[in-house]
Amino acid sequence: MTTPPTPTPTPTPAPRWRALTQHHLFWPVAVLVVLLLINVPFTPGFFSIKMTDGHLYGSLVSIVLFGSPLILVAVGMTLVIATGGIDLSVGAVVAITGALTCSYISDQADQDSLAGVFLAMGIGLVAAVVCGLWNGFLVARMGIQPIIATLIIMVAGRGVAQLITDGQIITINSEPYKLIGGGYWLTLPFSIFVVAAVVAITVALTRRTALGLLVESVGGNAEASRLVGIRSTRIKIMVYVFCALCAGIAGLMISSNTSAADGNNAGLWIELDAILAVVIGGTSLLGGRFSIGGTVVGALVIQTLTTTIYTIGVPTQTNLVFKAAVVIVVCLLQSPKFRTKVFGGRFGSGSGAKGGGASAGTPADTAQSTAAAPKMEVS
Amino acid sequence: MAEPRPVLEMTGIVKEFPGVRALSGVDFRLFPGEIHALMGENGAGKSTLIKVLTGVYPLDGGKIVLDGQPVRIDSPFQAQQAGISTVYQEVNLCPNLSVAENIFIGREPTRFGRIQWARLRKDAAELVDRLGLDLDVTAPLSSYPLAVQQLVAIVRAVGTGDSDGAGAGTKVLVLDEPTSSLDRDEVLELFRLMRRLRDEGVAILFVSHFLDQIYEICDRMTILRNGTLVGEHLVSELDQVGLIQLMIGKEMDQLEGLHEHQLHAEVGEPLVEADGLGRKGGIAPFDLEIKKGEVLGLAGLLGSGRTELARLLFGADQPDSGKVTIGGKPVSMSAPNDAIGAGVAFCSENRKTEGLVPDLTVRENIILALQAARGWIRPIPAAQRDELVAKYIKALDIRPANPEARVGQLSGGNQQKVLLARWLITQPKLLILDEPTRGIDVGAKAEIQKLVVSLSEEGMSVLYIAAELEEVLRLSHTIGVLRDRRLVARIANGPEITPTRILETIASGEHQ
Amino acid sequence: MSTTAQPPQTQNSGKTATGAASAASKAARLLADRRLPVVVTATLFVVMYLVGLGRYQNFGFAEPQVFLNLFIDNGYLLVAAVGATFVILSGGIDLSVGSVIGFTTMLTAWLVEKQGLPVIVVIPIALGVGAFGGFLMGYVIHNFEIQPFIVTLAGLFLFRGLCLVISKESIAITDSSVSSMAQAQAQLGVGFLSVGAIIALVVLAVAFYVLHYTRFGRRVYAIGGNEHSAMLMGLPQGGTKIAVYTVSGFCSALAGLLFTLYIQSGDPLHATGMELDAIAAVVIGGTLLTGGSGYVVGTLFGVLVLGLIKSIIQFEGTLSSWWTKIATGVLLCAFILIQRAMTARKKT
Known part of the structure; x- marks a missing residue:
């Protein structure tokens, strides 16, 4: 019989607090709460929600409302990043979907016809799916690096969107379509329901099926996943399609909100914000473990940051500078190298255990595995 | 040859890692103009010793004397400066640059900061020529096969110093498993280069898992076991059985009697049949049969092809030749999925990277x-x-x-x-266990071995790979013996089969 | 071509064998030659130019000045793409290019117009800021091992944000020394080049020299080929990486100055997304996005092809500007697939 390994002495002081801080959502939520609280001295009644004309209004509602497209895109992006990939084309997909849908609706005699609107949305979303299939094909089948593969649609996609709208900003006047991004339902903005539905479906899709597990496995250790028989090609294609579909829904929402399709500016830089939201939410860019909840919080942090900058009277133009600061801080905190350098051994040992595992492998083979790691050959 | 002064003397080398003492007081010496083999099984401390010598790991104790002068080596760069160059198993060169550049990069001849390309190519061509190689130095390295790239790495290693004093600077050349993926002709080419360098007075430290190669090229060998020195011998004075005993570390009579058969006798129908299965650079084509409920143990030294064989049976690597049937049905083995579908399971020896x-x-x-x-x-x-x-x-x-x-x-x-x-x-119908007991404590080891026995009793076939012969003997119905990437024998286990028999088979490469 | 196991006793026979072998391998090697993509791009450029000649002969396409305008109108992009070539050759990526260009236009315009500094003082300040920004990004990338993608993304946000911090409005430049510089032309007989175009060509020449005739240049290729090997070969890969991003920052700032000269204003939205044009030009010019293979001359052709697409679309008249983006994307796709095919074949 084995002698049980001596349990590692857990430091007793305030174990509950410790468990709380170690929860993966702790830091994103903490940042969000701090950002929200900063607003209070500047906007009295920041947290209050008023009912006007049967609609709820308030800062919190508008944060969620304005953040909706970003949440959608970021949720899709989370799965892509979890497989160790990245999708730069989502902004272009947003533009294409909006452009197709709006141009179809604008060609209709009756823009309020429900059937027409649904068909238009269907066409837009099919285009998004096609983009996703293309990305997935390049990444999973052709073995092209995700950054490079998705760059193609990022570059060409806006051109396509402008081609569809003929370089104009297409404005439409369709009541049913307006609902998605600008309407209200049960006192709340309808887009909140859309976001809630997509998030719920994503969570169900990943956690009620085995998709989440397989995605995390592929992103966490690609070779082990191959040897365990996971068909990673299919999973990757699926994830890129899903990401594009989310971007497509965001495209519908953005164009619906403004009742217009702008091939040039719709969803501009949303891919960067989405990646940022995923990273803030605690999903590593290297792939593996992902957290949809974290991503939603991350997207809300970004939106709250924008709102906060506005309300506390800092010129809005500094928004981007703050965003840059957030990217740097989050990435530095996630970098094991930075933690060892700045915080010394405390964090360093922790990350060492994470990377090396607590196995009794000989030092030689640990060294070998690090030596083998450095760079993916030109493949 | 009368013993001249060693070019390198390492005495009382100690290296510790958290929880492990990788080297405890190892002595090692190297003479100019000799090819010296460093032998040992997994965990013996070979790579640690090399890494200490080449400045990858700092020293925890002992001293290194180079050419009569005590030296401190803190980085690979310092090691190179001191005249110790290393060529690793994976070619550490830049495939996108030309052969000439790879030889000289970082020390290109320059005038006022401008690289003198003509001179660089000329020097490289001369150096390559002097070492008797036939290479176009202007061609990109990637246009040559791996074996040639390996040779270029050696040329770079001996061509340290500046571009004119080629070879002058290198006193010690460390070759860490350079031959593991080369075919016979390529190995001969490498040996030719090694002999040439030896004749020029370079001391070569050679690590290889191929016994034949050691006996073919080396003059002297040092054997390590569990981080200690067990002996230094002239190759001509130690036969292969003796060498393997020193490496594995138990005297023959000690080994006897240790093993007792815990297995039930009968096994069932043939489950897996491999016919001429093989892969270039992996393992020579082999035939193999595993019966239902049988434990087939693989015995052989580190690098003898044990893992390569297992990976082929799982479809982890694609075979070049041969076919496999499982339960009478042919299986394509082009991906692990095929094998898994046919009921094969594979626990890799690299738990962290492949498991x-x-x-x-x-x-x-x-x-x-x-x-x-x-x-x-x-x-x-x-x-x-x-x-x-x-x-x-x-x-x-x-x-x-x-x-x-x-x-x-x-x-x-x-x-x-x-x-x-x-x-x-x-x-699964067939469970492949590649060194399942490596690096784990004694208790867990025993549990895993017991488990294998009971699985076999329940009718599961097991392919069992372990470094320790006793372990293989204790568990297996049949023992496959590997040597130098060939399956050389299949021996039915029985009371008369002793570790000595297996050792002799490994050493001689044939079943008596 | 494989190693020959011939014994070395006769040097002469060895020599002849070398000759024969290299002759035999030459044909085979042509296909795998790293210069092939550059040749393809150059050919593409020539073909497009000839097609343009054929179609728009009567609209003045044959004027030499149309050709020279490619350099005048794309000089800033060429400089930015040269900087991006260094980064991509080293195996990295720089997303901050467009923002640094935009920031430089704002900084220059603001310093010259609002602060009244002489241009001669402003130029080194602008270049220094760009190079320092690049240095910082390189420092973070190397020392904290964070992916270049993310670090330069932060740079993208930061510099674009700083643009807006200087001013939300665009600042027109009325300074006489700037406008005289902008109008200066170098007559070439058949046409003329602007100051910007000449500077761009000088930058190209310097970059070519640095990449091919200095140790630093070769190190860029080496770490792009295999960073781990480069380290084991004793090359200072950290310093090289930081230097590469510094070069890119410097080139972006210089491109920003040229852009300012070209457009004579600073605007917080100038050069939005130009990093994509720069990266596309580099890739179309035959440089592997994974690093280690490519030529700065290829980048020139990449820029020229992109420029020519714009000119042709202008000449065509009925085609709209967005076709530029679509054509760029299609070319990008084609070249990525070619690269993929080439690296795949090398593997086997």
């Missing part, structure tokens, strides 16, 4: 194979999953018995058990 997903929990790692087989759309129902996981955590005594624990934080033995559980859940 576990360290960020996932014990539960997730355990169900991964079963889930992969079911596909993403059909998750294992939570109740059934938890029951299965709990059952295997209990059966294999995985600690901590917490399905939520992250696998990366478990000890080696428990990680191994997680890996076993993952495959046992799929109820």
